[in-house]
Amino acid sequence: MKLDITNKIYNDPDAARAHLEEQLWPNGPVCPHCGSFNATALEGKAHRKGLYQCNEHECREQFSVTVGTVFERSKIGLHKWVLAAHLFAASKKGISSKQIQRMLGVTYKSAWFMTMRLREASKDKYASPIGGEGKIVESDETFVGGKKKNVHKGKPEPKKHAVHALVERGGEVRAKHVADVTAKTLREAIFTQASRKSEFHTDESLTYYWMGKEFAKHKTVNHSQDEYYKDGAGVQSAESFFAIMKRGITGSFHSVSEQHLQRYLDEFAFRWNNRSSLGIEDFERANQLVKGAAGRRLTYRGPDEAKDA
Ligand SMILES: [Zn+2]
Known part of the structure; x- marks a missing residue:
């Protein structure tokens, strides 16, 4: 519409x-x-x-x-x-x-x-775990920020911020700004948000080796060698989400500070989870957003002490 x-x-x-x-x-x-x-x-x-x-x-x-x-x-x-x-x-x-x-x-x-x-x-305050029996959940990480071309001479490259995404294939995403991509950090993000009954798809990183054993099944792909789709294994849904998120962040917002990164991730996750291919068109998506506005009010200040908002 x-x-x-x-x-x-x-x-x-x-x-x-x-x-x-x-x-x-x-x-x-x-x-x-x-x-x-x-x-x-x-x-x-x-x-x-x-x-x-x-x-x-x-x-x-x-x-x-x-x-x-x-x-x-x-x-x-x-x-x-x-x-x-x-x-x-x-x-x-x-x-x-x-x-x-x-x-x-x-x-x-x-x-x-x-x-x-x-x-x-x-922000989906009541986000339930994704995946389940017979469902595929993909896990992948990426980094945003830290564009080299924006660095003035002699200054260090800006910090890159880690983002982790869990995507149920054909379903919803859970995207989170994480401090790092160690197994310990990812473990928490994964097991609080995905059902262990799922088939778990990741790259071959050792990070996922032990976690993979806790899922019903674990399939891996090698990012660097064109192995995608072999055996149905892949993290293409997570990669699609990252691609849209990064295009948006560089195209519409140029950059995002670490302080606000999670809010932008919530925004992109919201549109992904309420997308046309799931039967949700623009008008309905806007109504979902308005419903999400109930009971939420921000108190923080910026970019200046804005009082007219
Ligand atoms: Zn009353």
Whole structure:
């Protein structure tokens, strides 16, 4: 589904609020303070739009759909948030704060905050282990950052940051920034995120030798010799994920600091796990992102002390 820029949810704050209510409250308004469905919309000029009153005697709090979400207390119109969520969800290589700034007519600081908050919303807080009986799970590592051409004379090459990915073939990815790629570090990432009943595919690195024995089956490929696909063994899904992630990071973001790397990985994993070939198109993916925004609010500051986001 193509982006219909004339859709009211991208142009009118009230329509955007109604859209958020539909996504976050499919069964009607829920009080974020006590969890009750017993609430009344506050109408009339005395109240701002979208305000509800909890009717529980011991609560009686007022609330709106944005309470506890990344959109709370934002001065940016909700329609701009909804549009930003769509652009974020639909851009395969990611969308930069500069692009958001241009397309939404907001300041760069606001755009930066929006993209950071959407990244937070894209994090799968309830990610379940992948793989299982009859499923293939690929494990691979790569490094991002540390471009030599950006190094001024005499300065050391910037640090490269290790990224580990577990991919269920034909399914979801779990991507993690790891301190190093030793067996000890990878072990934790692997066994907390993949079922041991899976068929485990890796390269021939010794790192994986003992871990491989804990899976139902272990198949290896030699990266350096064109051995791919032999015996169905391979880490091509993990390599595809890395390729998209790296193209995005260099193309849309130029570089990513170590501090924020995991957030970018969450962003790319979100789009991978909600991709078209799994039956999830742009509009639905954006709605998934909006749902992810419930209950998540960032508190950190940057690039300057932005107060207008
Ligand atoms: Zn309540």
